[in-house]
Amino acid sequence: MxxxxxxxxxxxxxxxxTGGLYPLATTLLGQWWFPAQAGGSLITRDGEVRGSALIGQPFHQARYFQGRPSAGSSDPMASGGSNLAPGNPELDKQFAERIAALRAANPESSRQVPVELLTASGSGLDGQLSPAAVAWQIPRVARERGLKAEQLSRLVAANTETPLPGFPGLPVVNILKLNLALDALRSK
Structure with a gap:
């Protein structure tokens, strides 16, 4: 013995x-130094939580910008990809259906559909798109809302987040923030 x-x-x-003190210390320091991020990066408008800046929200109405497709229907509890291989006929069928639906909803846009609007994300929860994928949707949103495309282009540019200088990454647009700004624009 x-x-x-x-x-x-x-x-x-x-x-x-390692099981008690370290997690407690990192949790307390995280909440002290980064309270918004530790609380889930919640976006509130008029005192109401509208969602998280980190998790994609489904927008199905034509008057809103839409994010990437999700294998889990943007449900955080069903996070994950479809796990279909690139040569799987079911994946080809999904792409064909998505292309047809996007072209039907966006007849004014170019024939080249951005790949981000066709492929589901690995987690199924991505809330951001590239500015090019958002710009492809501008004609539809402008038509549905009765706004000018230039006005929406400025709104997209104002909601484009770029990485800090010296850090890797590409510019992205948070779809939830953009759609909330779109609703605020219309209410003015």
Whole structure:
């Protein structure tokens, strides 16, 4: 038993430190230094939570910009991809259906449908698109809302987030923030 005592004490000590103290310290520091992010990056308007800036929201009405397709219907509890291989006939069928639906809803846009609007994200929860994929939808949203395309282009540019200088990444547009700004624009 004397031989096992140091091993058991080490196990208990490391369990307390790594299973209790460290998670507690990182949680408290995260909430202190980054309260919005630690709270889920929630977006509120008029005192009401509209969603998280980190999780994609489904927008099915033609008057809104739409995000990437989701294998889990943008349900955080059903996160994940479809796991269909690139050569799977079901995936080809899904692409054909998405292309037909996007072209029917966006007849004024170019024939080249951005790949982001066809492929589901790996997590199924992406809330951002490239500015090019958002710009492809501008004619439809302008028609549905009775707005000028130039006005929407400026709104997209104002809601484009770029990485900090010196850091890798591409510009993205948060679809939830953009649609909330679109609703605010219309109410003015």
């Amino acid at each position: 004397a031989i096992l005592r140091p091993a058991i004490m080490t196990l208990l000590l490391l369990t307390i430190v």
